[in-house]
Amino acid sequence: MSPPHILVVGAGAAGYFAAISAAEGLAGNGTVTLCEATAHPLAKVRISGGGRCNVTHACFEPRELKKNYPRGARELHGAFHRFGPADTIAWFERQGVTLKVEPDGRMFPVSDDSETIVSALSTAAQSLNITLRLQSGIRKVEAAPPQGAAPGAGSVMGFRIELVSGEFLHADRLIVATGGLKGSGPSLAEMLGHSIESPVPSLFTFNIDDPRLEGLAGISVEDVVARVDGSKLKQSGPLLITHWGMSGPAVLKLSAWGARDLAACNYRFTLAVNFSPSHVRDTARSSMLAHRGRHPRRQIGGSTPFQLPGRLWAQLVAAAGATESTPWTQVSNDVIARLADQVVDAKFQVTGKSTHKEEFVTCGGVRLNEVDFRTMESRKCTGLYFAGEVLDIDGITGGFNFQAAWTTGWLAGRSAALSALGKADMRG
Numbered sequence: 001m002s003p004p005h006i007l008v009v010g011a012g013a014a015g016y017f018a019a020i021s022a023a024e025g026l027a028g029n030g031t032v033t034l035c036e037a038t039a040h041p042l043a044k045v046r047i048s049g050g051g052r053c054n055v056t057h058a059c060f061e062p063r064e065l066k067k068n069y070p071r072g073a074r075e076l077h078g079a080f081h082r083f084g085p086a087d088t089i090a091w092f093e094r095q096g097v098t099l100k101v102e103p104d105g106r107m108f109p110v111s112d113d114s115e116t117i118v119s120a121l122s123t124a125a126q127s128l129n130i131t132l133r134l135q136s137g138i139r140k141v142e143a144a145p146p147q148g149a150a151p152g153a154g155s156v157m158g159f160r161i162e163l164v165s166g167e168f169l170h171a172d173r174l175i176v177a178t179g180g181l182k183g184s185g186p187s188l189a190e191m192l193g194h195s196i197e198s199p200v201p202s203l204f205t206f207n208i209d210d211p212r213l214e215g216l217a218g219i220s221v222e223d224v225v226a227r228v229d230g231s232k233l234k235q236s237g238p239l240l241i242t243h244w245g246m247s248g249p250a251v252l253k254l255s256a257w258g259a260r261d262l263a264a265c266n267y268r269f270t271l272a273v274n275f276s277p278s279h280v281r282d283t284a285r286s287s288m289l290a291h292r293g294r295h296p297r298r299q300i301g302g303s304t305p306f307q308l309p310g311r312l313w314a315q316l317v318a319a320a321g322a323t324e325s326t327p328w329t330q331v332s333n334d335v336i337a338r339l340a341d342q343v344v345d346a347k348f349q350v351t352g353k354s355t356h357k358e359e360f361v362t363c364g365g366v367r368l369n370e371v372d373f374r375t376m377e378s379r380k381c382t383g384l385y386f387a388g389e390v391l392d393i394d395g396i397t398g399g400f401n402f403q404a405a406w407t408t409g410w411l412a413g414r415s416a417a418l419s420a421l422g423k424a425d426m427r428g
Helices: 013-026 043-051 062-068 073-082 085-094 114-127 185-191 249-257 259-264 281-294 310-319 333-344 400-420
Strands: 005-009 031-035 099-101 106-109 131-133 138-143 159-163 168-171 173-176 196-202 204-208 220-228 234-241 245-247 269-274 346-355 361-366 384-386
Touching: 005 013, 005 168, 005 400, 013 031, 013 114, 013 173, 013 400, 043 114, 062 073, 062 400, 073 400, 085 099, 085 106, 085 400, 106 114, 138 185, 159 173, 173 400, 196 249, 196 259, 204 249, 220 249, 234 249, 245 249, 245 346, 249 259, 281 333, 310 333, 333 346, 384 400
Parallel strands: 005 031, 005 173, 031 131, 173 384
Antiparallel strands: 099 106, 138 159, 159 168, 196 361, 204 245, 204 346, 220 234, 220 269, 234 245, 269 346
16 A cells, blocks of 8 residues: 555645644655645745734633634634644744744744745745645545445545646545635535635725825824624724725724625725724713813814824814814814714724735635534545635634634644544544
8 A cells, every 4th residue: 555645735824834734744654745726835924914924822821812713713712722822832943933922912933024934834844845836726626435435424535636737636635725715725625515604805904085084094093992883893902094094903803803794785884983992972072171171272183182193183173173273262062072973983984995914814614513623624525624714714813813724734734644644533
């Protein structure tokens, strides 16, 4: 009998990690091939974190870590016990890469260069004799049961894969790690009997054309509460005003948790922003009345009782119908009431979305109840494994999506290797 062959489809973060894990598990008693449809492996790793690569997050308790995943939290809980952020840090340290923790918990290589991560993964794969095949897209895949046996659990002995080039490959175990929205993973999964949750974007910024934002690109507010008007969707955190609308953690988290709802309304909705979350209308109004009493001669446009950027405050003042040069003593109660609305419940019409810094995260993919998260093996087809964003899993910004890739990739690769060698699996 020839040594087992494991084929990994998709040379992104999850695919590379799955291939490395599989090769380590085989320990030289088999071969691993990593197929990538494009000419650019690890492309998303290179551009992530503004070219710095947010490898993971310094959250080491699985119960807390899973709270950062709008989809997949329950399934990842046990998986994080098997391979979590501490394991990720240790793995990269073994490759000579030290990670650092930023104040918000994000973790980057000390080099602040994503090429450090790309090099570590590439070098590890080369040292394990993993065959990397670029521009090798998959046209068709089918399970290959023993002759005379019906396909199904326990009967699959491998997979027959047809490349776009017309070449055929055989694999004893198959790991699909092709990413989300732009990947071929869902179609491959469907070929092997899986159901797919329709992919839609997650982690995107909001397109807003509003006079209050004109000339404010680059201005940030340290803490806001942003919500989708008329729904229960609400998130807090820093907000960044951009040339096209709004971004920052508050918006990105809102886009992640509301990915499907926002897609359903074609990304056209009303966004309500509280620029001073410690206030509601009444307390905001009271603060301004008190401020008027203390500083009657100051101009309203240059004097605010709220911790807001001066230029943003001036725009909100204008939106409330006041002139910046008006002394506080001449500001009417009606203007103060309107200005309180602008501060704590400013409404903006969102007319679309923009991809965040050339990165994309997808909500949707292979249905989670069709995968055994103890091993990442398909419940529909023996010998088939999944890793990364091809699954209906996504996290908020902060290194959580990469951690899901490392975790599921490691589990899929190790489980596929143990299975191919006929050893006990990892369900214990």
